[in-house]
Amino acid sequence: MxxxxxxxxxxxxxxxxxxxxxxxxxxxxxxxxxxxxxxxxxxxxxxxxxxxxxxxxxxxxxxxxxxxxxxxxxxxxxxxxxxxxxxxxxxxxxxxxxxxxxxxxxxxxxxxxxxxxxxxxxxxxxxxxxxxxxxxxxxxxxxxxxxxxxxxxxxxxxxxxxxxxxxxxxxxxxxxQIQVDLWEKFLFICAQGGVTALGRLTVGEILACPETAAFYRGVMEEVAAVGRAKGVALPADAVERALAFARGLQPGMRSSLAHDLSQGNRLEVETLAGSVVRYGRETGVPTPYNFAIYACLKPHHDKAPAARPA
Known part of the structure; x- marks a missing residue:
């Protein structure tokens, strides 16, 4: 091919x-x-x-x-x-x-x-x-x-x-059901990317701390609520499935968002937390966890060079 x-x-x-x-x-x-x-x-x-x-x-x-x-x-x-x-x-x-x-x-x-x-x-x-x-x-x-x-x-x-x-x-x-699959991944990566980048933590460290694990879950729950408000048929246990997936990852895993932050690259913050915030406003769903990630990471994206070799 x-x-x-x-x-x-x-x-x-x-x-x-x-x-x-x-x-x-x-x-x-x-x-x-x-x-x-x-x-x-x-x-x-x-x-x-x-x-x-x-x-x-x-x-x-x-x-x-x-x-x-x-x-x-x-x-x-x-x-x-x-x-x-x-x-x-x-x-x-x-x-x-x-x-x-x-x-x-x-x-x-x-x-x-x-x-x-x-x-x-x-x-x-x-x-x-x-x-x-x-x-x-x-x-x-x-x-x-x-x-x-x-x-x-x-x-x-x-x-x-x-x-x-x-x-x-x-x-x-x-x-x-690729649209549902896209949103299930979106639910996961908004939490995995956002919290590993914002906290400078691995997934193992996130899940080991009750307060940070609650934040991680909260990000997922907001995405699920926004997706359902937009008509996406997410399964009832979508958040639990995503958390189970996270628990099965290598404990030292971070995310591409965290990697880009550490390298001073542009970030997919508009695509992830930023989109959740915008969809939340459109549908009337509160998204405070995602807003916190968006508000804290957006300046790093904005100050990064407009283009880097890729």
């Missing part, structure tokens, strides 16, 4: 690397020092389940790639619209853009740019970052992808993509 990875950071670099290692026709779209390192020395992936080194095709220019069958769309959420516009030269009649971002409104933004027929939602659970130019470090998380059509149908294209992903060793599955 001819595949482009738009956003070759922790998520795109890891999953795209597995696809390239399995000899799929993969081109990485990257920039700056990370692109230069990939072009010169290849892409090195360090993972808790085994390291590997590949020498893939890489470019800064989607126009140089031409139409592809699949785009793994894995930029930071604050770059969704700019990156969505940039990939237009890679979109053919049958191209699928598999959205692997944090947040619950990226698919809608991409549909407005590329057309609804090209966009497919995905849900990723992984902790993986760029640790140095040309080096991806996958340090925690189950390394899974769920993908599905918006209407829940199991179509030939989603089955074909699933086959390609599983064929290279990716733990992937089809979802018939």
């Amino acid at each position: 001819k595949i482009a990875v738009m956003g070759s950071g922790g998520v795109g670099g890891y999953f795209g690397g597995l696809l390239a290692r399995a000899k799929e026709d993969v081109t990485f779209i990257a920039r700056g020092a990370h692109l230069e390192a990939i072009q010169k020395n290849g892409l090195q992936v360090k993972s808790v389940v085994g390291d590997f080194h590949i020498h893939p095709k890489a470019t800064h220019d989607p126009g140089a790639v031409g139409p592809v069958e699949l785009v793994l769309f894995s930029v930071k959420a604050y770059d969704t619209e700019a990156a969505g516009t940039a990939i237009r030269p890679m979109i053919g009649r049958e191209t699928v853009v598999l959205c692997l971002l944090n947040g619950v409104d990226n698919e809608e933004k991409l549909e407005a740019i590329l057309g609804e027929q090209h966009v497919m939602a995905g849900v990723v659970h992984i902790l993986s970052t760029i640790s140095a130019p040309g080096v991806i470090s996958q340090t925690a998380g189950p390394r899974t992808i769920k993908l599905g059509e918006k209407d829940g149908r199991i179509t030939p294209r989603v089955e074909r993509i699933l086959g390609v992903l599983k064929g290279c060793g990716i733990r992937a599955e089809i979802s018939t």
Whole structure:
């Protein structure tokens, strides 16, 4: 399958690397020092389940790639619209853009740019970052992808993509309720990202302190209340399931938001806590926990450089 990875950071670099290692026709779209390192020395992936080194095709220019069958769309959420516009030269009649971002409104933004027929939602659970130019470090998380059509149908294209992903060793599955899955992940990452970043704590440290654990749960409960107010059919035990998932993680796990904060990068705070606050205002649902995270982290995002090599 001819595949482009738009956003070759922790998520795109890891999953795209597995696809390239399995000899799929993969081109990485990257920039700056990370692109230069990939072009010169290849892409090195360090993972808790085994390291590997590949020498893939890489470019800064989607126009140089031409139409592809699949785009793994894995930029930071604050770059969704700019990156969505940039990939237009890679979109053919049958191209699928598999959205692997944090947040619950990226698919809608991409549909407005590329057309609804090209966009497919995905849900990723992984902790993986760029640790140095040309080096991806996958340090925690189950390394899974769920993908599905918006209407829940199991179509030939989603089955074909699933086959390609599983064929290279990716733990992937089809979802018939991808919007619910997106919101269940959103519920988790708003707490995991927000509290690990705000508290400079690991998930083990958060859950070991009753007061901080209550804060973590409160963030989740607000997201669940907002989602239900917006008509999302979240299961009644969504918060308990998310907490059980958190308890099963490596105790030292943090989040990409915490990593970006520590590196002085821009933050996905608008996509996470900021979105919850805005949705809460629209639906009349109080969101004080998420507002606290948003208010405290937003200045760090605002003072970060407008663009960094990724």
